[in-house]
Each structure stands twice: as C-alpha cells, then as structure tokens.
Amino acid sequence: MAYENTDDGGAAASAGGGAGAEPGVSDSLRTFGAFVQALREHAGLSREEFGDLVRFSKHTVASIEQGRRMPDLDFVERAEAALGNTGALRRAAPHLSRQAGLASWFRQWARVETTAISLYTYECRVVPGLLQTEAYARAVSLDVPPLPDPEELEQRITARLARQELLAVTRKPPTAFSFIVEQAVLERWTGGECVTREQFGRLLELIERNWNVEFQVMPLRQPSHAGMDGPIMLAETPENRWFAYSEGQQNGRLIANSREISLLQQRYAKLRSQALTPEDSLGLLKRLRGAL
Structure with missing residues (x-):
C-alpha cells in the first residue's frame, strides 16, 4: 500500500522544524481521523485502550483522530485488526493527501x-x-x-x-x-x-x-x-x-x-x-x- 505524495507532501515548515510556514489544510486527514474515532467509539474503546491495542500512545491516537498526523502503515494495519478487520481503513489510507504548511x-x-x-x-x-x-x-x-x-x-x-x-x-x-x-x-x-x-x-x-x-x-x-x-x-x-x-x-x-x-x-x-x-x-x- 502506498500513500499519495502531493507536491508539498508532508514537509515540515523548515528542515529543522522551525517557524515560518505557509499553512495548508488536509480534509482527507480530518475525514480519516473522524472515521477512526467513530470506529473506536463504536467498539467501546477509550483512546488509551485503543492505543494499547495498536501500540501507539493515546496522544498519537488523538493526533490522528483530529487530522493533525498522517497515520503510518503500522497504525493502519493494527487499527484494522483492533476495529474488526472491515478493510475500510486500509482502503481509505492510499487516498490521504498532505497539504502541509511549509516554507x-x-x-x-x-x-x-x-x-x-x-x-x-x-x-x-x-x-x-x-x-x-x-x-x-x-x-x-x-x-x-x-x-x-x-x-x-x-x-x-x-x-x-x-x-x-x-x-x-x-x-x-x-x-x-x-x-x-x-x-x-x-x-x-x-x-x-x-x-x-x-x-x-x-x-x-x-x-x-x-x-x-x-x-x-x-x-x-x-x-x-x-x-x-x-x-x-x-x-x-x-x-x-x-x-x-x-x-x-x-x-x-x-x-x-x-x-x-x-x-x-x-x-x-x-x-x-x-x-x-x-x-x-x-x-x-x-x-x-x-x-x-
């Protein structure tokens, strides 16, 4: 599975992570995150419980659910297993784009x-x-x-x-x-x-x-x-x-x-x-x- 790379894909505001960015917004990340949150809540899992299952911190889970972080492949696969193996997250992941704020x-x-x-x-x-x-x-x-x-x-x-x-x-x-x-x-x-x-x-x-x-x-x-x-x-x-x-x-x-x-x-x-x-x-x- 490969993620889409846009021209401005995923870069930081600067090489070292400093200030001075030109911001952008990714609706696909927000939508994917909302879907993860809905599936998690439907399964009756707190962010901490879900984080234990996918082996990511609750803070990382929150960042993904709020559309602030691109989920990596390990997260997608583990989330699928933890949330019923519907295939929905796996199918959605390749369509994520990153309209990043970068200088x-x-x-x-x-x-x-x-x-x-x-x-x-x-x-x-x-x-x-x-x-x-x-x-x-x-x-x-x-x-x-x-x-x-x-x-x-x-x-x-x-x-x-x-x-x-x-x-x-x-x-x-x-x-x-x-x-x-x-x-x-x-x-x-x-x-x-x-x-x-x-x-x-x-x-x-x-x-x-x-x-x-x-x-x-x-x-x-x-x-x-x-x-x-x-x-x-x-x-x-x-x-x-x-x-x-x-x-x-x-x-x-x-x-x-x-x-x-x-x-x-x-x-x-x-x-x-x-x-x-x-x-x-x-x-x-x-x-x-x-x-x-």
Whole structure:
C-alpha cells in the first residue's frame, strides 16, 4: 500500500522544524481521523485502550483522530485488526493527501526527500523535524517570533508530524536514515521537563524499533568538529543522485552542484567519526532520560 505524495507532501515548515510556514489544510486527514474515532467509539474503546491495542500512545491516537498526523502503515494495519478487520481503513489510507504548511524555500527539498533512499541530517539547533514529538514541535513553533495564530500553528504541526511517515520501515524500499544531533540540543530542555522526557522517549523508541534509523550524538566536548558551518542535510534519490539542502534565517536552498555536495559529504563523514557511536549515543539518551 502506498500513500499519495502531493507536491508539498508532508514537509515540515523548515528542515529543522522551525517557524515560518505557509499553512495548508488536509480534509482527507480530518475525514480519516473522524472515521477512526467513530470506529473506536463504536467498539467501546477509550483512546488509551485503543492505543494499547495498536501500540501507539493515546496522544498519537488523538493526533490522528483530529487530522493533525498522517497515520503510518503500522497504525493502519493494527487499527484494522483492533476495529474488526472491515478493510475500510486500509482502503481509505492510499487516498490521504498532505497539504502541509511549509516554507516556500523548503518545497524543492521536500520533493527530493519524499522519494529519497538515503537521508543524512546533522543538526545543531533543534531536534530534527522528522524526530519531533507533537509537544516538542509545538514548543519550537512558539519559541520563534512572530507567534503564529492558532490555526496556523495547528497546520504547521500537522505538516511536521505528517512528514514522519518517511521513517516507516514498510516503505518500499525503506529509507536509510542517519542523524547526528548535538548533545547541547538534547540538554536544552526545549518546552520544559515533561516535553523533554517525552522527546527522549520518542527518540529511544525510534532507535530501538526502526532498524533503518541510525542516531548519533555529538558530545559536548569535541575539540575537533567538522560541523562548525552549521546544519547539513543530504539525500540520495532512487537514481543514486545526491542533493543537499542548506538553511538559514528565513531562507534555504537546494544544492545540486556536485562539488558542493562532495564537500558536504566529506564533512558529514567526518562528523560521523567524531560523534559518539550509535551504541554509546543510545546509552547517553537513556542516562539523560533517567536523570529527569
């Protein structure tokens, strides 16, 4: 089963999950969510009970039912089993579209990203948008002036969460992800203690469940650092062509020049060697969560 990808499909407001989006609304997501809610209530299940059956949190269930999040394939299949195997959700899922609120400068990258077979991200500002919880995405959106109005805020968060469909291991072929995130970003406590604890839980769940996700932490003390010029995003297309994306304050650009891409690939390779190993990064995450 494949989901529809619109031109603006599922991208975050920006590569790192910041502000400045051009909002959009997806009626198909709202309709699908209302249908899930009706079936759940007909079965006499609370959101928490249903969440236990489909192995998603009650907050994720709420986001899907309210049309704020694109359901991934695991959710659709488990929901079918939990709600009577009518086939209705399975048939409806391919028709979902994502009219996401995303910055105009991000759209070209979003098109590349939705079909990429490899995606590499180094981030020194925030947790990457693909890994954010809803609460973290909300906190980031409210941190950066100007403040969005309530409708725009919801559209922006819907866009960011819908983009996370790309992480699914059931995609054919599944995308191979590499993330390198600065330890300082994790210890910033964006949104406060509760938001941070939930965000750590989300990261641990993804790392341990999604075999296509490699996550590394750049330690606080690293005398040799190849990422001093800022975030790096690299993508490999099904045709094995590479693209990169660079973003700053209220702007960004897609990079197709092979020399520039080669330079960024060299920097990213160096960052991988300088960051903690995936195993040590997992251990650090567990210690950070345990300290909260």
